[in-house]
Amino acid sequence: MDTIRLTTAQALVKFLNNQYVEIDGQTERFVQGVFSIFGHGNVLGLGQALASDPGGLKVYQGRNEQGMVHAAAAFAKQNRRRRIMACTASVGPGAANMLTAAATATANQIPVLLLPGDTFATRQPDPVLQQLEHTYNLSITVNDAFKAVSKYWDRIYRPEQLMLAMINAMRVLTDPADTGAVTIALPQDVQGEAWDFPEHFFRPRVHKSLRRLPHPEEITAAAELIARKNKPLIICGGGVRYSAAGRELKAFAEQFNLPFGETQAGKSAVESSCPHNLGGIGVTGNSAANEIAAEADLVIGIGTRFTDFTTASKSLFRNGDVEFLTLNASAFHAGKLDALAVVCDAAEGLKALAAALEQLHYRSAYTSELAEARERWVEERNRLTSIEYTGEGFAPEVKGHLDDKLAEYSETLGTRLTQTRVLGVINECISGEAIVIGAAGSLPGDMQRMWNCARPDTYHMEYGFSCMGYEIAGALGIKIAEPDKEVYAMVGDASYQMLHSELVTSLQENKKINVILLDNSGFGCINNLQMEQGMGSFATEFRCRSTDGGGLSGKLMRIDYAASAAGYGVRTYSVATVEELRRALEDAKRQTVSTLIDIKVLPKTMTRGYGAWWNVGVAGASDQPEVQAAFERKQQQLGAAKPY
DSSP: OOEEEEEHHHHHHHHHTTEEEEETTEEEESEEEEEEOOOTTTTTTHHHHHHHOOTTOEEEEOSSHHHHHHHHHHHHHHTTTSSEEEEEEOTTHHHHTTHHHHHHHHHTTOOEEEEEEEOOSSOTTOSOTTOOOOTTOTTOOGGGGGGGGOSEEEEOSSTTHHHHHHHHHHHHHTOSSSOOEEEEEEEHHHHTOEEEEEGGGGSOEEEEOOOOOOOHHHHHHHHHHHHTOSSEEEEEOHHHHHTTOHHHHHHHHHHHTOOEEEOTTTTTSSOTTSTTEEEEOSTTOOHHHHHHHHHOSEEEEESOOOOHHHHTTTTSOOOTTOEEEEEESOHHHHTGGGOEEEESOHHHHHHHHHHHHHHTTOOOOOSSHHHHHHHHHHHHHHHHHTOOOOSTTOOOSSTTSSGGGHHHHHHHHTOOOOHHHHHHHHHHHSOTTOEEEEOSTTHHHHHHHHOOOSSTTOEEEOOSSOOTTHHHHHHHHHHHHOTTSOEEEEEEHHHHHHOOTHHHHHHHTTOOOEEEEEEOSBOHHHHHHHHHTTOOOOSOBOBOOOTTSOSSOSSBOOOOHHHHHHTTTOEEEEEOSHHHHHHHHHHHHHOSSOEEEEEEOOTTOSOOOSSOOOOOOOOSSOSOHHHHHHHHHHHHHHHHSOOO
16 A cells, blocks of 8 residues: 655645545636744644645635634535535634634535644643643543534544545535534644555545435425415525526426515525515514515525524414425425424425426416515615705604714714615625625625626525624635626624724735625623613613713614725725715725725614514513513514414
8 A cells, every 4th residue: 555654734734635526517626725824833733734735725814713613614604515625723712703603604504614723632641722621521622622613523542533524525515404503623733743644545535426316206295295286386495596406496486476585694595676576574574575475375495594684483374274395405304383394405395396296287376465565565665765964853764773973873883874765775785796794783684685696606595694794704715716897795884893804804814805894882682682681771771880880771873884994905985875885886996905885874773574473582570660571572572473
């Protein structure tokens, strides 16, 4: 047997360079690069290996461990999970900083390969710098925390363990049904340990991502179920996009006159102008999709996990005869809501189901309902995009919360802009080819409802984990994946404060991204939630601490985000009027470096719900009448939700 003497880290790099995926007859390199922040736990092992011979792997210098994993996840997501990045961080805090992003990737079923440094396998220098010691179990390190947020986890105590670990890692990373973060913990001494690896370990490996065909019996049962129903509704989930099944979904909807609503992950699988596309559905959905959902007698979930936002905590589908049918690559997700499950690739399932329904001469009973629902939503969207703050007597979309404080916000922030109007202007002004990304706060709700996607795959929302801080790092990952397209990170002021350091990496790599920062001086989304449930405004507005003992109830903070980003070298704009916004958007298109548009908007001017309920943990005991009333409302809504 021919062997080659390499360190564990060198063997890992050589192995990654020889991994390929084949999808629909096309083969390409699977691992494109490595995001890195080096410390003593990885710089002399994996760092040395990458410096010596990176092969085709491009090494990126991250600024924050969480941020660089977000960038890697966004890269993989934009590539429909067909190309990935690895991420390496040092032992202890460096590794721990990746945990949140690992959970984000796994919750969204996005493949990322995490290579955290670890403490010494020999334990001779223990406790090493940044080591976390457990007196009851010395084998536990910080990296054990990744077990809860990884789809596959392993630790390499000896060089020869690398082979089986990496083969299993590739199995999970290329699995369309059950992928996510994969963590391979690398003790720093083992990284540099040499061993005679068999050369066959480094042969090019082509991982065939075969589209799972549906079983004929499942298709027959699914077609018979649909044939019994008059008004089915399709839910387009992220699986439609990962399968690149937008064309099949559109053809299926047109052939059988079926409407579909979009989840956050499924949005832009089909352009918004499609007559059968009702737009966002559920808690952050619009009136069109939610009205049709309430009457649907069959819900066909395609590539969706049926989260509580999609189903309005299982209360959205109110027809007494409603049943559920799923097409999903994952048997786990396909079986939700007691659905009739077809376990398959989305595109293949749609084609097979279309053939079966065609033989049954099926067509839904919808007549003008879909067009009328869409028309009503267009009118409502037009109203939202035209709202202007008028001063005294102005009624915001989210009424009854901070109505008496809007004048203070307007004066402090120096603006009269409303959030819905700003989004309408941005949607109108940027290219239809541009990609928008978001993740947290009130913007995902506004965008799922209001954003019109002119082209497929131009809407990138992380809402499986709704992780604040994903937006800017994710924009960098998208730009690396799609270098010829403009990328816009839609971010609130709270998320920007949480994590924006990969802006610097975008400058370093000459990867221009555009940050659209909507500043309403607070955690606006959660302020809505707490006030809607009767508890009042508490620690969610950005106010200074009161000098009279009133807590965080002092004067509003006004932060110049444009000035902070300008210090990095970003081209920045400060916006408080529609005219300034239009000029900034046009000028940003001409720039070659990353841009940031600091837009001051008024709170409570985001969209409100459209007939969907969200089950949250309201206090069951309180001396506040408003909280008591909120609890009673929750109990009533629970009675309308279907338990599963």
